[in-house]
Structure formats: structure tokens, C-alpha cells
Amino acid sequence: MDDPRDIDPHRFTTHRSSTRGFAQAYVHEGRGGVPLVCVHGWPETKRLYWRVIEPLVAAGFEVIVPDLRGFGESEVSPDGYHDVFAHSADIYSLVHDVLGHDRVVLAGGDLGGPVIQDLALRYPEWVDRMVLFNSPLPYDRERMAHLRNTRSSRESSDYFIRQGLDPDGLAAELATPEARQRYIATFYTSRFWAHPGAFLDQSAPPSTMGGSAVVDFHTEPFRSAPHLRASFGGYQSSFDATARSGPSLMRHNAHTPTLVLFGSSDHVIYPDFDRMAAATFDRHVGPFLLRDCGHFVPWEAPHAFVSGTAAFCADLLTRRSG
Numbered sequence: 001m002d003d004p005r006d007i008d009p010h011r012f013t014t015h016r017s018s019t020r021g022f023a024q025a026y027v028h029e030g031r032g033g034v035p036l037v038c039v040h041g042w043p044e045t046k047r048l049y050w051r052v053i054e055p056l057v058a059a060g061f062e063v064i065v066p067d068l069r070g071f072g073e074s075e076v077s078p079d080g081y082h083d084v085f086a087h088s089a090d091i092y093s094l095v096h097d098v099l100g101h102d103r104v105v106l107a108g109g110d111l112g113g114p115v116i117q118d119l120a121l122r123y124p125e126w127v128d129r130m131v132l133f134n135s136p137l138p139y140d141r142e143r144m145a146h147l148r149n150t151r152s153s154r155e156s157s158d159y160f161i162r163q164g165l166d167p168d169g170l171a172a173e174l175a176t177p178e179a180r181q182r183y184i185a186t187f188y189t190s191r192f193w194a195h196p197g198a199f200l201d202q203s204a205p206p207s208t209m210g211g212s213a214v215v216d217f218h219t220e221p222f223r224s225a226p227h228l229r230a231s232f233g234g235y236q237s238s239f240d241a242t243a244r245s246g247p248s249l250m251r252h253n254a255h256t257p258t259l260v261l262f263g264s265s266d267h268v269i270y271p272d273f274d275r276m277a278a279a280t281f282d283r284h285v286g287p288f289l290l291r292d293c294g295h296f297v298p299w300e301a302p303h304a305f306v307s308g309t310a311a312f313c314a315d316l317l318t319r320r321s322g
Helices: 053-059 084-098 112-122 158-165 167-173 177-188 213-223 225-231 233-239 273-280 302-312 314-321
Strands: 014-017 024-029 034-039 061-066 104-109 127-133 258-263 284-290
Touching (some): 014 084, 034 084, 053 061, 127 302, 167 233, 177 225, 258 273, 273 284, 284 302
Parallel strands (some): 034 061, 104 127, 258 284
Antiparallel strands (some): 014 024
């Protein structure tokens, strides 16, 4: 970690919008540039993008980075829904209705991947293009039968089943802020979602929990019991139809230009994510495999994320600056 501001939670001003019945927190930098909405996943917050916001603004983007409902500084939703459909509706309301953008570029991975895929299919005239990394994808048996779409290792499935089928029981077991934070920390370290050592930077100040201050920075928001439980909502909705506020759209996309980035050190996403994404998005660029990078692409490979996104959107950036 070269810049201590990378783990400063107050590095960027937090704004809030309450148009959807809860206070949604978001960062909004570089107004007047090409609108780029960066959507985090699980177990992440808007802090995932801390290392790329300033260089993206310098490249000419207007960068909008929300905390999804129930994550980070956003409130837990009073309606109890924390599924893809709800997150998608929140993003559209914030960016289209509140901020007034009629065309956008979307970026996302993990849970943010299904959210932006839903938006691109639901509002095809609104989404100019997407930048997608390490994300769930729709499964097309005919196109993907020859591809590896599962991981066999236990760390790739036990959390999903427990958070989806027994979210209340798991939340009750994680009874203290420290226990909740330690649980989330495993996804940045011992579960090998990230490239080994990506979140164990020795140049960072000492951790208050005896580990890495970088891991602490990303996991601290999950110390809140209501937020941790709400964050399980995406998994719960995979198993329980009553946890869904509406049907999400996840299918083959023939129209949205999509830059596909793959942090291939990831031990949780599909081994053939790159090939599966190429089969899902007809108008794809790449896929590009990122060396020494895992699940958390904007943090682990910030230069590749910024330079790739800027090159992919070069025509939009030129048009806006001209």
C-alpha cells in the first residue's frame, strides 16, 4: 500500500439520498465527467473502490460509488429486502432520478455484478456499457456445458449455504463486533478469495485486532450486527423466494458492450469465469486475465482497472471533454 489515504475512511465526502425509504450513502466525485457507477459486492462496501476513485476522476469520469442498502454507511432497509432486485432499483433511483443521468457506464463484481447485469437488461437505453469482474453469471447449459462452472473446495460453498439457509442462526453465533469482523476477515485472507498477501501489506500501520490494518479497513463496517445480517440477504434470496422483492434479470446479453476483467487467483468464482462471460455477453471486450489478482479487482489491480476502463470508454471521454 503506497498511499496511507487508501485506508482512510474519510478520504472522500459521503453524500446521502433517502428517496427509496432508507438513507443510502454514496461517494460522488468528478462532476461533469462521463458518469461511471461503481457497485461493490459482498463482503465489501464502497471502500473497495478507494484506490481507483481519484485516478478515474483524473481520466475524465464522474465517479458515483454507493453503499448498497444494508452495507457500509447506508441504512438497513426497513422493508427487510436486500436482494438484487432491490439493489438494482436503488441504484437506478439514485443515479437516474436523483442525480439526473440519462446515460451511464456501470462497473461491478461479486453481488455488484448481478446488480449491473440486471440494470443493463432492464434499462438497455440507459446503460452505455459495463465493466464486469469476478461475478456470478447466468448459466447457459448449451453454451457452457464444456466449461468449469463450480469450485470443489469447501471454502467456496460452506459460507454460501449457511448464509443462505441459516442467516439468523449464523448472525446469532457472531455475537460480538469482534467476532463479526473476524468472520468477514477470512474472506480477505484464509479463504483465498484474494491473491495471497493482497490485504496483508506490511507498510500499513498495525491492526487493532492483531492482523492487517488493510483488512481492518475493509471489514470494520461489518462489526454492526444489523448490517452483517442484512448483508446475508443476497444469499438468503437465492434459496427463499419470500426474501426477494422482485425478479432479477440474469440472462444472455446481446447488446451491452462489456469489458470483462478476471482476477484469476480467485478461489470462489468460476474457474472458467472468463470463458463463461465471453459466452454471456456478445459484445464483450477481452476477457483480460489479471496477473497476481483475485476477487477484489479494483483494490488488488487498481492500475489495470483504471487503465482498462479508460481505454474501453475512450470515445465517451473524448466526446465529453470536447
